[in-house]
Amino acid sequence: MGLNVIMMGPPGAGKGTQAGRFATDRxxxxxxxxxxxxxxxxxxxxxxxxxxxxxxxxxxxxxxTMIAIxxxxxxxxxxxxxxxxxxFPRTVAQAQALDELVKRLEVGPLIVVDVAxxxxxxxxxxxxxxxxxxxGTNAGPSDVDACAACGGELVQRIDDDQGVVLExxxxxxxxxxxxxxxxxxxxxxxxxxxxxxPERVAVELNAMIDDAAAAxx
Ligand code: AMP
Numbered sequence: 001m002g003l004n005v006i007m008m009g010p011p012g013a014g015k016g017t018q019a020g021r022f023a024t025d026r027x028x029x030x031x032x033x034x035x036x037x038x039x040x041x042x043x044x045x046x047x048x049x050x051x052x053x054x055x056x057x058x059x060x061x062x063x064x065t066m067i068a069i070x071x072x073x074x075x076x077x078x079x080x081x082x083x084x085x086x087x088f089p090r091t092v093a094q095a096q097a098l099d100e101l102v103k104r105l106e107v108g109p110l111i112v113v114d115v116a117x118x119x120x121x122x123x124x125x126x127x128x129x130x131x132x133x134x135x136g137t138n139a140g141p142s143d144v145d146a147c148a149a150c151g152g153e154l155v156q157r158i159d160d161d162q163g164v165v166l167e168x169x170x171x172x173x174x175x176x177x178x179x180x181x182x183x184x185x186x187x188x189x190x191x192x193x194x195x196x197x198p199e200r201v202a203v204e205l206n207a208m209i210d211d212a213a214a215a216x217x
Contacts, residue, residue: 001108001216003028003082005209006089006098008180009115011168012122013194014201018115019086021202022209029078032086036069037061058167060090060175067097074101082107090176095183111212112183113205115194122169123156130154188212 003026009015016032023030037055040048051061060066070088073079089095102110117125130139134152147154183189190208194201 002080003209003213004102004107004110005082005084006110006112006183007084007086007115008112008176008183009194010117010119010122010172010176011165012125013115013117014198015115015194016086017198018194018201018205019084022205023084025206026082026084028082028084030084030086031070031073031079031088033066033069033088033090034086036073056164058164058171060171063091063093063097066090066094067101070094070098071101074105074107079107089179092178092182095179109188109216110183110186111188111209111216112186112190113208113212114180114189114191115201115205116191117194119169121195123166130156187215 005019005022005028007015007019007022016034019030019032022028034055037048037051041052047065051065054061066088070085074083089098098110102108131137131154132139132147132150132152133155135147135150137147137149139147139154145154146152190212192201192205192208196204
């Protein structure tokens with residue numbers, strides 16, 4: 001039975017890093033739908049160019065396109081010992097399609113890990129800089145609340161990039177959070193505390209996946 005892992009988590013949780021590390025450690029292919037889309041854009045694939053505008057705005061690419069990409073990828077022979085999915089499924093419709101696919105390909109059950117990080121921590125991680133609301137001095141991401149130059153209140157600076165980041169968080173809450181509910185009752189569903197140091201997350205994640213794999217039998 002293959003080790004079929006889905007790495008879930010909000011943008012900024014570090015799930016891509018953890019997925020890559022786990023896949024390398026276990027000799028499994030990491031399948032990142034974001035990477036596949038970016039690759040297709042580079043190759044000027046017409047479907048991917050449609051997707052690019054949505055990606056640039058922080059919105060989701062449509063389910064049919066994403067499901068077709070993953071169906072194609074999971075049909076390749078290198079997934080026979082398992083795979084680590086990063087960035088898919090992001091909607092309940094994608095999760096349902098994946099269940100169908102896994103059943104059809106007879107690859108065995110899915111192990112789902114949620115790398116959970118509280119929203120305020122994500123915003124802190126993702127919002128690179130803060131500025132003084134009084135004099136405009138750039139303070140960077142520090143823990144102090146007062147401006148070093150004038151003592152004014154430091155506030156987050158929402159520029160275009162951060163607007164996209166916040167949109168991605170909103171999309172996550174609205175479309176992807178329900179996927180966790182979809183999986184939450186399964187004996188192979190686990191949650192790791194992603195607010196810890198990456199090393200610690202990796203250790204716990206490894207143990208949880210092995211434990212979940214044992215729960216499949
Ligand atoms: P990622 O690198 O996983 O953060 O993905 C980058 C962007 O690609 C996302 O913000 C979406 O626009 C798009 N994308 C990646 N995977 C999916 C998916 N499963 N469903 C819909 N859109 C996706």
